[in-house]
Amino acid sequence: MEPVRHLGLVGLGRMGAGMRERLRRAGLTVTGYDRNPDVSDVASLEDLVAALPETGRAVWVMVPAGAITQGVVDELAELLSPGDVVVDGGNSRYTDDQLHAAALAKRGIGYVDVGVSGGVWGLENGYALMAGGDAAQVEALLPVFDALRPEGPRDESFVHAGEVGAGHYAKMVHNGIEYGVMQAYAEGYELLEAKDIVKNVPGTLRAWSRGTVIRSWLLDLLVKALDEDPALAAIDDWVDDSGEGRWTVDEAIENAVPLPVITAALFARFASRQPDSPALKAVAALRQQFGGHAVKPAGS
Amino acid sequence: MEPVRHLGLVGLGRMGAGMRERLRRAGLTVTGYDRNPDVSDVASLEDLVAALPETGRAVWVMVPAGAITQGVVDELAELLSPGDVVVDGGNSRYTDDQLHAAALAKRGIGYVDVGVSGGVWGLENGYALMAGGDAAQVEALLPVFDALRPEGPRDESFVHAGEVGAGHYAKMVHNGIEYGVMQAYAEGYELLEAKDIVKNVPGTLRAWSRGTVIRSWLLDLLVKALDEDPALAAIDDWVDDSGEGRWTVDEAIENAVPLPVITAALFARFASRQPDSPALKAVAALRQQFGGHAVKPAGS
Amino acid sequence: MEPVRHLGLVGLGRMGAGMRERLRRAGLTVTGYDRNPDVSDVASLEDLVAALPETGRAVWVMVPAGAITQGVVDELAELLSPGDVVVDGGNSRYTDDQLHAAALAKRGIGYVDVGVSGGVWGLENGYALMAGGDAAQVEALLPVFDALRPEGPRDESFVHAGEVGAGHYAKMVHNGIEYGVMQAYAEGYELLEAKDIVKNVPGTLRAWSRGTVIRSWLLDLLVKALDEDPALAAIDDWVDDSGEGRWTVDEAIENAVPLPVITAALFARFASRQPDSPALKAVAALRQQFGGHAVKPAGS
Amino acid sequence: MEPVRHLGLVGLGRMGAGMRERLRRAGLTVTGYDRNPDVSDVASLEDLVAALPETGRAVWVMVPAGAITQGVVDELAELLSPGDVVVDGGNSRYTDDQLHAAALAKRGIGYVDVGVSGGVWGLENGYALMAGGDAAQVEALLPVFDALRPEGPRDESFVHAGEVGAGHYAKMVHNGIEYGVMQAYAEGYELLEAKDIVKNVPGTLRAWSRGTVIRSWLLDLLVKALDEDPALAAIDDWVDDSGEGRWTVDEAIENAVPLPVITAALFARFASRQPDSPALKAVAALRQQFGGHAVKPAGS
Secondary structure, three states: OOOOOEEEEEOOOHHHHHHHHHHHHOOOEEEEEOOOOOOOOOOOHHHHHHHOOOOOOEEEEOOOOOHHHHHHHHHHHHHOOOOOEEEEOOOOOHHHHHHHHHHHHOOOOEEEEEEEEOHHHHHHHOOEEEEEEOHHHHHHOHHHHHHHOOOOOHHHOEEEEEOOOHHHHHHHHHHHHHHHHHHHHHHHHHHHHHOOOEOOHHHHHHHOOOOOOOOEHHHHHHHHHHHHOOOOOOEOOOOOOOOHHHHHHHHHHHHOOOOHHHHHHHHHHHHHOOOOOHHHHHHHHHHHHHHOOOOOEOOO | OOOOOEEEEEOOOHHHHHHHHHHHHOOOEEEEEOOOOOOOOOOOHHHHHHHOOOOOOEEEEOOOOOHHHHHHHHHHHHHOOOOOEEEEOOOOOHHHHHHHHHHHHOOOOEEEEEEEEOHHHHHHHOOEEEEEEOHHHHHHOHHHHHHHOOOOOHHHOEEEEEOOOHHHHHHHHHHHHHHHHHHHHHHHHHHHHHOOOEOOHHHHHHHOOOOOOOOEHHHHHHHHHHHHOOOOOOEOOOOOOOOHHHHHHHHHHHOOOOOHHHHHHHHHHHHHOOOOOHHHHHHHHHHHHHHOOOOOEOOO | OOOOOEEEEEOOOHHHHHHHHHHHHOOOEEEEEOOOOOOOOOOOHHHHHHHOOOOOOEEEEOOOOOHHHHHHHHHHHHHOOOOOEEEEOOOOOHHHHHHHHHHHHOOOOEEEEEEEEOHHHHHHHOOEEEEEEOHHHHHHOHHHHHHHOOOOOHHHOEEEEEOOOHHHHHHHHHHHHHHHHHHHHHHHHHHHHHOOOEOOHHHHHHHOOOOOOOOEHHHHHHHHHHHHOOOOOOEOOOOOOOOHHHHHHHHHHHHOOOOHHHHHHHHHHHHHOOOOOHHHHHHHHHHHHHHOOOOOEOOO | OOOOOEEEEEOOOHHHHHHHHHHHHOOOEEEEEOOOOOOOOOOOHHHHHHHOOOOOOEEEEOOOOOHHHHHHHHHHHHHOOOOOEEEEOOOOOHHHHHHHHHHHHOOOOEEEEEEEEOHHHHHHHOOEEEEEEOHHHHHHOHHHHHHHOOOOOHHHOEEEEEOOOHHHHHHHHHHHHHHHHHHHHHHHHHHHHHOOOEOOHHHHHHHOOOOOOOOEHHHHHHHHHHHHOOOOOOEOOOOOOOOHHHHHHHHHHHOOOOOHHHHHHHHHHHHHOOOOOHHHHHHHHHHHHHHOOOOOEOOO
């Protein structure tokens, strides 16, 4: 497969649009398609495929994981030809990658899964990339990967992690780690806030920015958040989760790997979303039964 | 020391009054003192000591742990004589026992610490007892222990667990286990409640009462609580903790013993009492910073 | 459907053989089939079906969950007639129940899933039973359930928990709770063992048998185990898990229910089986990197 | 108090020697004392004090926390004069700071506690500093702090965190966070290692160095460790803990702050050091009792 210098890109939401922009800045040709005609370069997937080179086409899918990604992959299976390659850069579960790759392989179409990290900062800073799939296909996509990733040595922001699925698997683990790291900082923040002798909590976190063992980009962001709202007074303690954390724990269970920290971080999010906890109601009821301990009436 | 058949009992609250009653039913003589003259047998600690035998006196202290227990022990140190024994049946920390025993020993007064389990059910069912201290003193108190404990073999509800402090240490661990066991049932209850195909949660717990691996008195009490309020609708998810759980985790830290389950149960109680979680606010703030994820406004 | 008084029973291992015996003691007719001719009443599944009444047959499957149960259910689908019912009393995952019920329903055959607790003690003490499925089919099986379960009120050892799958779901949660409760006792045991002032650890656990808040059958078993081996010197700290604990945590993830205690108990088992922990090697490596802290050479 | 430009420094171990060097490079005068005459500038603490200015002396103590720090502080209390200040830059517990400050205050001597982060990299990169104490004393020490800390804005590597003790409290929390963050990376590493489709684990971690949400200095160090030993084959999974992690959890207990992640990380270290787990032996024994599950013989 020839090096890819003209990429088809499906999905031009926040992430996709940023990636198109970054690729073009690097001199690559990108034809983008989105259901929203205001941002789309072409009118349809058919038009997108038609705009690409006749052979060795590469189409990067950047749409929500699950049914929507499935639909796009199914359509591309019809539109593409043997020797082309589909890249899934969304947040698909790695088991979906294995199904997609198998289905496309029957038609001679290649498949590479890419985990992408960088969030809203990726356009400026670059996106870190973890790829899974066939070595030749990954090799052909290097011009694209090099354009997307941050400045610096390739191996500090890109890896061919392994077989099909390994890219999303690596990204899933990345996000699981992210849960744990964020909760660790958050717990430290809470303990500082709880202690009377500590008078300057935002300043303490800021002072960890340089020279400490725990300096990190997430710490920088927490300092920034405290700059904007020093007591986080405007923010509710309600934390969503977007799937990768759950999958990480599912994989821990599947592989009998103990993940106490990452799992505790996930459970803290679950608990944050409960208006009240049935489990703790049961504990309160038990204490009342055996010890006559007072319970609080519901809603108090 | 002669077997104790006439006991001084300081503190006639819920527990102390029940114990006096149970001891008297068993034929022992009890002189009780309480600050509340309506329930007290004598007008003062001096009168209590004066009412006891001239030698080999035993005074059982059953008052709140900490400063109040300390005050009673200090007073008894002045009033008692060499060869007498003080029994602390409250919920003192075992390190306090060691201080009390050392202070009393200087005056020739013995000291036995007793962890008492049974709660409000103890008067009828009997109290389980864990004692720490000198073997001869523990031996002399056996008539008291036998009257207080439930029917059945002595070693199924009484133990001389070890040195001074070991009785309260054993009770502390008992309570730590209690935290973990209660939380385990509570988590299972919550998962059943969350699952649509399960239509009869209280009935499921009741069906575990006989023949199952997890049958227990705490399960019986949870069944009873669900009888009274099938969805625990009247009870808030606010759970206090009374100290022994915290001490158990402190001991885990001190002795480098991993206690993940008991500690998780304690932390669940801490979290249950927070109107909102500073840590989860910080996590929400971080997600907004790096991913542009929406946060909920405070108080929502 | 008529009340079932003649049951077909497939699988005569430890559990199945005990159940056949208990059912016969109660006066029911049981025709049992096992691949092992030494214990089987008939030579084949065909013979088993032929031995049952002509209508309203009930066949209880008591074989390992997964492929083996699947195979038996598939065979029974061919052999049974509309109006018959298959009962799965093994440890199937509740999602398998839903598939089995749907497949059998196409042929007019009913399906009831039953979670069974009691272990090796069930023959003598009776088995606790949690059923899922259609009310009329569950009703028809009551003679069987009543014969299997312990003495006492029916609702203290039997429940119709809900729809198909609810019986195994309830049993799965039962086992999840079991993990947490066992770990709670085990942690308390370890802390007592670690403390120098506690001289009689087995005696302390035995003294919790009556009158305490934490008295339970599992505690009785731990006391029994310590009777047989007071320091558990002959037992390795290697703990298997048989699936239901993992499924419980999977369900917690699926339903966003925080289960910190049950999950910690599961992870403790995973860790118990690791010859060494890659995660802790990584932590040791990190401490060496930033702090110059010594590491131990591998295998030390 | 005048700005400090001549510092007395007690303790010239790895950290103290590095700090002396860094201070001197910045143009400050340092008189160092160590029990080891090979590295010491003076022969005794008396000589050290004599070498300092006549008023407004500042002596930075950089010796092991606990009894040794206590001894040095006690000696300095005798040698210094009103208006002087003692700085404790070691890893003292914040409650010790409060005792030290009170004792020195009786003699008119000031006290500032400073948490120092940076480890073996501090000499080159600079040390991050968290100070607790009186504002005027902290102000006078700014020349010292500015020389020690990394390049860049002062508030990104230095904070006056609060009252006496707040500096070490902040450092304690820093270290607690460090436990959680390290364990999060380590768990992710282990899960990657366990997954067959992932072929390049060290490369995956390296690819997280730039552009990812979880980029950090600790990640860089883990990449470096894997460079040196790609499977960590030479390192045992035995992880020590140096106190601050335990104190962090103690503070969580004291202040009723749930710290599930940091505590899980601490317990993982405890477990890493156990040749076998009494708790898991008990769980294995229980499973054998109720289910007839096989146990492994000890030592297997």
